[in-house]
Amino acid sequence: QQQVKQSPQSLIVQKGGISIINCAYENTAFDYFPWYQQFPGKGPALLIAIRPDVSEKKEGRFTISFNKSAKQFSLHIMDSQPGDSATYFCAARRNTGFQKLVFGTGTRLLVSP
């Protein structure tokens, strides 16, 4: 059962454009929402993360927007660059038990030159 739904599955953006990836969750017992970036042949790496008591977090060109009432959060990449071409995963952490992360299905982003 997929508890974190991610869209789109793939995305093509022109250099300098804005890339937007959306995630929605069902379980209200999530309390931490990280995004991971994965380049081909590499393992995922933490990109940026947010807690639900904050509506927005920005780090450089990367911004997470969080809508707690709608149970949705999104990643915005401003001024997208070819070097941003990668697969992006959203995740949500359960706040019970081992507090494991539930990952979205991933979005393959291609930024064209």
Place this chain on the structure above:
Amino acid sequence: NAGVTQTPKFRVLKTGQSMTLLCAQDMNHEYMYWYRQDPGMGLRLIHYSVGEGTTAKGEVPDGYNVSRLKKQNFLLGLESAAPSQTSVYFCASSYSTFHRMNTEAFFGQGTRLTVV
């Protein structure tokens, strides 16, 4: 400082064969994890370890076993491989549980396993 190293990087197995995937980290991390990554499924936790000599089941543990005899190594075993275990396997490690805020997890480069 190599970080997290997985061995092997690629492997093809026949149904019913066994194999062990090795994960080694040189960062003195307590926590280690094995994930599998399948198209359209994201990352799913197979097993994890919170310290030397301890292991626990994750979301999809069936068909796998693990051991953490040394702090720096975390082994994932397939006793009788099945085609459903065709996947990319990632090992990760962290100082404490990386599922908490601001705790970085470091992933290996992955092992692509095909079971025919």
